Amino acid sequence: MSTPSAPVALAAGDAMPAASVGPITRTDIVRYAGAGGDFNPIHHDEPFAVSLGLPGVFAMGMLQGGALAQRLAAWVGPEHVRTFNLRFTGQVWPGDVLAIEGTVSGVADGIAQLTLTATRQTGDVVLKATASATAAPADS
Structure with a gap:
């Protein structure tokens, strides 16, 4: 995925390209x-x-938080991320593989509201995040 320099068109329901991270190793930690x-x-x-x-x-929670932030920045462009809030909901152990996902929950006045998660291969959500990003109109 190339990092956009201009705001991307985002509409409610749009999904961030899914990615996986891991397996997490002791060396990574x-x-x-x-x-x-x-x-x-x-x-x-x-x-x-x-x-x-x-x-x-x-x-540490910020390891997966950083992975989620990196994917968000690659999707919308780092200069277009307006807010990014994390909530740690589980632990990540050596050997875990994380699914990184996100969706647009709404767009108003050129700002997209995003919901993001990192989920272990067990189905346990270990990180929930909300973010906002500058968005181009969806019809552009």
Whole structure:
């Protein structure tokens, strides 16, 4: 998908081109920790995570948030994203594959309202997001 430089035509019901991310690896998690400065041991230290009652290490929410934001920016163009709000609803474990999806819920006054999700291969939604983006008229 090429990144648009002009606003794209968006109408209610339009779908963002679907994508998948993963499988998420421990290396992905550690690299993201380094890039983002999140060195909480629950994300990289297996014995520590298990000592807390977790099945193991898991990805920080912003890793999948970044993947979702990247797809959104590729769809509408980064300079056209007006708002982006995330809500973490589940954990992402090593080996998970995420489906990244989004739809236009409405358009008014040249601004599209978007609903986005990241879903594990199990069907569990791990991230819900809303966004708005500048949109060209759907008939242009």
